[in-house]
Amino acid sequence: MKQIKLIMMIAVLTIAWGCSSDNEENDKEKWTNSIYLPCDEPTWAVDWTAADTKPEWQNPDPTLYDSNMFYLVRLDEELKEYSTDNDMMAMFMNGICRGVSARNVSEDGNIFFLLHVKGKGSESGEPLELRYYCDKLHHTNILPDITTYAPNNIITPTIKILRIEDGSSKYPVSTTLTVVIPKELPFTVNDNDKVAVFVGEECRGVGQRETDIKDRWQMSVYGKAGETAQIRYYSAEKKGAYTLLKTVELKGEPITETLTF
DSSP states (O other), rough: HHHHHHHHHHHHHHHHHHHHHHHHHHHHHHSSSSEEEOOOOOOOOOOOOOOOOOOOOOOOOOOSEEEEEEEEEEEEEEHHHOOOOEEEEEEEEETEEEEEEEEOOOTTTTTEEEEEEEEEEEGGGGGEEEEETTTTEEEEEEEEEEOOOOOTTOOEEEEEEEEETTBBBBOEEEEEEEEOOOOOSSOOOOOOEEEOOOOOEEEEEEEEEOOOOOTEEEEEEEEEETTTEEEEETTTTTTTEEEEEEEOOOOSSSSSEEEOO
């Protein structure tokens, strides 16, 4: 009887081990579309630091022009954090500088540039190009065709809010990416999870979870035309990041990508 019981126990254990082994192998085969690495909670952010040299923009000779217009620019909250008194802004027409402004700080802490743009009455309707140099980042924003020349608009100057990505010399292409989280996952979704997009080891965009659709994240991804990027997902439960093997191409066109781990 003892021998029979022993044989039965061995058979049961063999079946149990076999099932466990099969499950482990199936699990390994199941999550083969990403690479997992343990890590602390990441502080992913886009680095806008560039290597542009400070320009030597100069106001034009006012005697050459018979009219002018005003253009007011305010920096948005993100760009405002990098602004210093060494920043410069200018407006160009046909490649010629038509007005330069230093920065102005309002009582409530907002940062403005008031451009006094010179021109001729006959140039009304000509396209204007806005250029902004951030000294702290050594970064230039160039916005061609931002507006047209409108002489003598003193009472109602045009107001523009400038964002850090607008006309960026470092990352000229902006791609809107929607990331869809599937139901089958190697982890449980947590409110502290994060999603970002990388080109190599450079973070190019950080996702924000949609408030009304919990399985979707949206982000702007910055880069250059034709670059390929990879999505990374940080799981707070697993305390690590998954890098998806499938790449996305940055073309400036909206992309929706369902993650496959």
